[in-house]
Amino acid sequence: xTTIATTRAPEDPGAPPAGSAAPExxxxxxxxRSRLAAGRRRTALLWALLLAGPNIALLxxxxxxxxxxxxxxxxxxxxxxxxxxxxxxxxxxxEWFTAPTTGRIVLTTLVFTVATVGGAMVLGLGLALxxxxxxxxxxxxxxxxxxxxxxxxxxxGILWLFMFDxxxxxxxxxxxxxxxxxxxxxxxxxxxxxxxxVVYLWKNLGYVALIYLAGLQAVxxxxxxxxxxxxxxxxxxxxxxxxxxxxxTTFFLLVTMLLSSLQSFDTIKAMTQGGPLGSTxxxxxxxxxxxxxxxxxxxxxxxATILFLVLLAxxxxxxxxxxxxxxxx
Amino acid sequence: xSHRPARRATARPRTVVVTALAALTALTAxxxxxxxxxxxxxxxxxxxxxxxxxxxxxxxxITWWSNxxxxxxxxxxxxxxxxxxxxxxxxxxxxxxxxYDEVAQRFQAASQTxxxxxxxxxxxVWWFRYHLNDQIMPVDDVMEFLDAxxxxxQPALYSDYEYDHQHWAVPYARSTPLFYYNKDLWDAxxxxxxxxxxxxxxxEWDASLKDEVPEKGSTFGLSTGPSWGAWWFxxxxxxxxxxxxxxxxxxxxxxxxxxxxxxxxxxxHKSGVATLSADDAMxxxxxxxxxxxxxxxxxxxxxxxxxKFEVGTAYLPDGPQGGGTPTGGTGLAIPSSKTTEExxxxxxxxxxxxxxxxxxxxxxxxxYMPVRTSAVESDxxxxxYEETPQFRTAVDQLADKARxxxxxxxFVPGADALLNDALEQIVxxxxxxxTAFEGITPRIETAYTxxxxxxxxxxx
Numbered sequence: 001x002t003t004i005a006t007t008r009a010p011e012d013p014g015a016p017p018a019g020s021a022a023p024e025x026x027x028x029x030x031x032x033r034s035r036l037a038a039g040r041r042r043t044a045l046l047w048a049l050l051l052a053g054p055n056i057a058l059l060x061x062x063x064x065x066x067x068x069x070x071x072x073x074x075x076x077x078x079x080x081x082x083x084x085x086x087x088x089x090x091x092x093x094x095e096w097f098t099a100p101t102t103g104r105i106v107l108t109t110l111v112f113t114v115a116t117v118g119g120a121m122v123l124g125l126g127l128a129l130x131x132x133x134x135x136x137x138x139x140x141x142x143x144x145x146x147x148x149x150x151x152x153x154x155x156x157g158i159l160w161l162f163m164f165d166x167x168x169x170x171x172x173x174x175x176x177x178x179x180x181x182x183x184x185x186x187x188x189x190x191x192x193x194x195x196x197x198v199v200y201l202w203k204n205l206g207y208v209a210l211i212y213l214a215g216l217q218a219v220x221x222x223x224x225x226x227x228x229x230x231x232x233x234x235x236x237x238x239x240x241x242x243x244x245x246x247x248x249t250t251f252f253l254l255v256t257m258l259l260s261s262l263q264s265f266d267t268i269k270a271m272t273q274g275g276p277l278g279s280t281x282x283x284x285x286x287x288x289x290x291x292x293x294x295x296x297x298x299x300x301x302x303x304a305t306i307l308f309l310v311l312l313a314x315x316x317x318x319x320x321x322x323x324x325x326x327x328x329x
Numbered sequence: 330x331s332h333r334p335a336r337r338a339t340a341r342p343r344t345v346v347v348t349a350l351a352a353l354t355a356l357t358a359x360x361x362x363x364x365x366x367x368x369x370x371x372x373x374x375x376x377x378x379x380x381x382x383x384x385x386x387x388x389x390x391i392t393w394w395s396n397x398x399x400x401x402x403x404x405x406x407x408x409x410x411x412x413x414x415x416x417x418x419x420x421x422x423x424x425x426x427x428x429y430d431e432v433a434q435r436f437q438a439a440s441q442t443x444x445x446x447x448x449x450x451x452x453x454v455w456w457f458r459y460h461l462n463d464q465i466m467p468v469d470d471v472m473e474f475l476d477a478x479x480x481x482x483q484p485a486l487y488s489d490y491e492y493d494h495q496h497w498a499v500p501y502a503r504s505t506p507l508f509y510y511n512k513d514l515w516d517a518x519x520x521x522x523x524x525x526x527x528x529x530x531x532x533e534w535d536a537s538l539k540d541e542v543p544e545k546g547s548t549f550g551l552s553t554g555p556s557w558g559a560w561w562f563x564x565x566x567x568x569x570x571x572x573x574x575x576x577x578x579x580x581x582x583x584x585x586x587x588x589x590x591x592x593x594x595x596x597x598h599k600s601g602v603a604t605l606s607a608d609d610a611m612x613x614x615x616x617x618x619x620x621x622x623x624x625x626x627x628x629x630x631x632x633x634x635x636x637k638f639e640v641g642t643a644y645l646p647d648g649p650q651g652g653g654t655p656t657g658g659t660g661l662a663i664p665s666s667k668t669t670e671e672x673x674x675x676x677x678x679x680x681x682x683x684x685x686x687x688x689x690x691x692x693x694x695x696x697y698m699p700v701r702t703s704a705v706e707s708d709x710x711x712x713x714y715e716e717t718p719q720f721r722t723a724v725d726q727l728a729d730k731a732r733x734x735x736x737x738x739x740f741v742p743g744a745d746a747l748l749n750d751a752l753e754q755i756v757x758x759x760x761x762x763x764t765a766f767e768g769i770t771p772r773i774e775t776a777y778t779x780x781x782x783x784x785x786x787x788x789x
Binding site: 086296 | 364365366430434436437438440441458459461462463464545553554555605607608613616618742743746750753754757758776779780783784
């Protein structure tokens with residue numbers, strides 16, 4: 001603003017010689033400009049509301065309203081479908097924190113999340129590094145790797161269920177070739193959880209690999225060339241040049257994968273229905289069971305609120321601490 | 330470059346918004362329709378006044394939510410077409426789930442919306458919950474108005490839906506568990522062509538049968554799971570003189586109930602007669618892997634079609650204190666919130682679906698039991714029994730051995746799943762039955778005090 005005012009001042013017919021009391025002389029211009037700017041801001045705001053309004057309305061109706069309603073329901077003892085309910089305050093939360101099954105559900109959720117997110121990140125990076133090489137048929141390989149991600153989770157679960165069958169599934173056949181007896185995938189703890197983790201990993205690996213691949217292709221070749229000139233080995237280049245430049249990608253994947261893993265449902269529903277003996281019941285799945293199987297909608301809403309707080313906390317921690325480590329080139 | 334700091338400026342708020350929105354969706358998982366909050370939690374609504382059905386004009390179009398039990402979609406559609414020809418009323422058939430539980434969950438979720446069907450599947454463990462929630466209407470009046478001859482329904486099946494001196498559903502795809510056996514293997518083992526009369530007899534037969542079953546197979550196989558394990562286990566717990574409950578009072582800590590648990594424990598972990606089927610015991614049976622199993626009547630047609638050997642059916646074996654077979658499967662109920670015009674049209678269709686002829690057709694094409702006494706004696710069923718005598722077993726077993734299910738399993742929401750949990754602890758992990766039962770007892774009691782007791786009318 002100052003620069004403009006200074007340069008434009010001499011063009012003003014009534015302008016005094018440079019160096020005289022400039023602030024008094026430019027005041028009307030400033031006023032006019034600020035009015036103009038305010039007008040522009042108003043127009044911009046109007047446009048923003050007009051363009052974003054429908055989306056905001058949708059969010060309010062379909063996201064925030066259920067959120068608030070769910071918070072309210074979590075204070076009720078309510079049989080899903082019943083026209084009446086009873087107010088219990090924080091009773092549902094107290095019950096959750098003292099329930100004998102809570103510890104197991106939290107542990108299962110933790111194992112599932114760490115294994116699926118950690119596994120997908122490591123294996124996805126490995127796959128991306130492979131797909132980033134100049135190999136024949138690379139395009140086909142990329143498509144094949146990504147394909148599971150676009151398949152429906154339920155269908156994938158059902159198909160893998162056949163493959164895991166300990167009596168006549170494909171996997172017991174393969175294990176048989178190397179002389180290993182098939183684990184009891186459906187019934188023997190902890191195999192059902194392992195089975196669900198494997199399928200979830202398989203389904204999401206292509207997505208992680210694809211995002212990593214995009215990140216890898218954005219790593220400047222000259223940096224890699226410089227590292228090579230300095231005598232850095234491939235491993236050293238990966239560690240000191242490529243991985244630091246991939247941290248924004250890693251951060252993005254960490255956030256999105258954690259959220260989707262904590263909310264995963266379809267694979268578990270299709271393969272184990274949370275069993276046997278609740279060994280594959282995660283926090284998310286327990287919401288479904290409490291609400292739709294046991295009909296305890298108030299209690300389920302309380303668990304949903306707890307899951308929401310967990311997700312919020314996880315995201316906040318990531319933004320606060322993990323993002324500090326992100327290296328933007 | 331694409332990875333320059335510009336991204337830093339936008340990444341933070343955008344990520345916050347995206348992640349917050351993603352997180353918020355978790356909260357939409359639970360139901361959204363709001364109940365009215367009352368002190369007691371029970372329904373204060375007065376019971377509906379009697380409708381003069383003769384003054385009601387039936388609706389021209391209704392919707393039916395079904396899971397097509399026993400792969401019955403085609404025959405259900407055939408009934409719909411015939412009903413339309415006869416009455417002019419269209420019925421829209423909606424696949425509302427893959428099993429009874431899924432239909433019920435959808436029905437619960439849709440309550441208090443205008444998306445409810447006019448006729449809905451109401452299985453043995455769900456109809457009472459519909460009733461407690463005031464979601465379905467009693468059918469006695471309207472069935473009487475339609476001359477549906479309720480007295481002709483098999484008494485054991487129709488009385489299952491009776492509560493408060495009224496019937497809340499009409500039997501449709503009704504079943505009992507049956508003992509299925511592989512006649513070829515039975516023959517090879519030199520056994521008589523019949524099922525074992527007692528569980529002890531099956532244990533005796535195991536010696537000769539186990540040499541005949543393929544590797545990885547067994548004499549007897551079972552699978553567990555919600556809406557399943559706690560159903561067949563009633564036969565075993567009753568066989569030892571026990572029960573899940575007496576009315577709503579849990580009896581899982583009685584020596585007889587624990588003996589039932591011990592019996593199933595030993596069947597898997599001591600005598601080794603039984604193995605646990607990984608997923609579906611009927612599939613293992615049809616493929617010849619296990620020589621016998623317990624399956625629903627509704628699986629009969631599928632087993633006959635799938636098996637490459639001759640399938641035998643028999644009563645469930647007895648224990649030392651007798652036994653019995655629980656009835657199960659599903660009925661059909663009419664939602665209470667629909668208009669009387671829609672309810673009348675739904676009742677007319679219900680009456681049509683369960684008339685003598687259609688009952689026989691449905692039974693013949695699925696294996697489910699004929700729900701009408703007159704249908705059992707109909708020419709269609711007689712011809713079916715002559716051609717496929719296995720169909721007859723369920724009907725005879727119903728007459729000879731049926732026993733009303735224990736209240737806790739069918740009336741307390743979530744109790745079936747908890748009982749199945751205890752059963753899985755015993756069967757899969759070899760847990761001590763008394764400990765397994767003790768573990769679920771407080772949870773079933775909570776479910777009763779929270780989800781049933783406050784909703785029962787004081788006079789009950």
